[in-house]
Amino acid sequence: MRQAANAPVRGLKVGRVGWSLISLLALVGVWELAALIAQSRYLPDPMTVVGVMVREARAGELWGNIAATLTRVAFSFVVAMFIGSAIGLALGRYPLADRFFDAWLIFFLNLPALVIIVLCYIWFGLTEVAAITAVAVNKIPNVAVTMREGARSLSKDLNEMAFIYRFGWWRTLRHVTLPQLAPFFAASARSGLALVWKIVLVVEAFGRSNGVGHQLNIAFQLFDVPMILSYALAFIVVVQIIEMAILQPLIARANKWRR
């Protein structure tokens, strides 16, 4: 018999947060045990990693690098969402354009991230613009595909209603079109953020002199595993905070009209 997520465990009621805590603690336990058995400097125990994290944070290195990475994430995310949405909406609305550019979309969807990154650096030099362009170009096709679905599913009925009641283009966009696209936008924002985080690190490792990706690259060259793990952990925490504090409330707010 399987237990429901909030079923009482030995008379104790465990909530969702409780289960997450138990699960995470177990993971830390497994890690601790593995480190104990391995007794290698390439597999530090959790306390060592936390110690490195605290040291890096005190020196200001950690936050500076995370901030640099977050800035790149923010820029490339906004650029990718904006351009990807524009392309997706255009393709969803004009069947001729869709037929013509569909093959292009498939080409860019299947172009490996690494190829885009390397080419951007070769063509535009080792610059910030090249870095952000590389990340955005990786993400744009995914956004475009999702938003194209959204544009295809726009209600003709509601558009006619907006025409009859003389909404004009701005009110139509704000009250009719955008709310219909919101779920598609949210979906591509969520999956987009997950992708952008990862690609930004690669871009930084290849051609930037700060950021989490750059630090990981240095740590890799020194085989400094505690450093690698401390940056990874700090980064996961920041990403989760952004997801829970910004993205989820936004999505909940956009969905409050649903039954």
Place this chain on the structure above:
Amino acid sequence: MASVSRPLSVRIDKKSFPAVGERPANLVLKNVSFQVEPGSFVIITGPSGGGKSTMLNIVAGLDKDYEGEVDFGDGGPTQRLAFVFQSPRLLPWRTVYENIALALPPGDPRLANIPEMLKRVGLTEAANAYPEMISLGMQRRVALARAFVLEPDLLLMDEPFVSLDDPTAQGLRELLVELWSRRPTTVLFVTHDRAEAVMLGTRILRLSPGPATIAQDVPVRLSVADRSDREKVRAEQRRIFGEA
């Protein structure tokens, strides 16, 4: 100051839908022509799929692919038009109040009439509810309120009371009569319900099977009081439509 007001005049020489895939081209309306005196309540009825809704869409300007002309008469292009559709067509992500308010331009003085309108259609309590949280009957009342708050010169209605149970539909018809008698406006009302046609209309246009032309154009000889009398409505229905 024109002393004689020019009526709404509809002339559709030809309306057909192009062939799609296996389905051949379909000629739905042919030589349909009529005029509507201001303030009259005109019922358009006929076989289903017979072009009634198409005609309404043409008058509304939603369908421009036809041969003919729609002349709004004195109102001209400035005239205010409202449309109550077969489904309520409310914005699910806007509240009842917002759905009604959006039919008016921002800052319009008629916005002040919305609370009164909500009261009249019995939706004061639901003003801040979202459409998916209220019943279909209530949603249709919102659609009525949205149309009437505009104080339209021409009101188009496309089977606005279908898929409701009888008492609810009857309640909405009475509400419509009340709203309309408070502020008479020209109405084109599509329905296939003969009792509804007689109860609401001042004139009935019957379309023939396709390609539709006007088969019958008769006035309804009932006073306002007669319309709530079931026997008189039934007698008039027999007179117009023959034995049902």
